Amino acid sequence: LSQFDGLLTDNQVTVATLSEDGSNITLTVAGTGEVVLSITLNTDGTYQFEQFKPLEQTNDSDTIALSLPTTIVDYDQDTVSNTFVITIADGDNPVINNVTSLSLDESGVEQGSLQGIAITSGTGSISAAAGSDIIDHFEVEPTEFNVSGELQSQGQNVLLELTSNVNGVRTYEGYIELDGVRI
Structure with a gap:
């Protein structure tokens, strides 16, 4: 056995x-x-x-x-x-059915023209159908984030990294590198 x-x-x-x-x-x-x-x-x-x-x-x-x-x-x-x-x-893989988009206005961040007024955070949802196995978790793949380079800060592509994974809650942070320093 x-x-x-x-x-x-x-x-x-x-x-x-x-x-x-x-x-x-x-x-x-x-x-x-x-x-x-x-x-x-x-x-x-x-x-x-x-x-x-x-x-x-x-x-x-x-x-x-x-x-x-x-x-x-x-x-x-x-x-x-x-x-x-x-x-x-193995049977069928899970399928992502829908992902809601977010639109934010960075003018509401610190030192922005509408600081404290414009929306700077939000939540969305991903709906998925399980395949033959239950869905264990959702996660973002940092290496596939911003591959087109459309999201930039100070002329640098914004990169993404997983900074925390506690009790199944994954936290990611975006960053850039200027002169070898992560910001």
């Missing part, structure tokens, strides 16, 4: 158990017992795989391969062993 170690469902740890007669493997969410998947080997040589919750594929191929050894014993105790493989491919 060691190949089931480390499998996650919706970022939750799982536990695999083998039935006493060795014909059924059940993967459940640790602590809740909620069934993630079940594999049953029948006496006629067929098997049934049922998956009830998504698994997190963490390799480059987005697959999980379960290699299951089996042994068949006949009435006079002759045995033959073989392995069958069940490959689970």
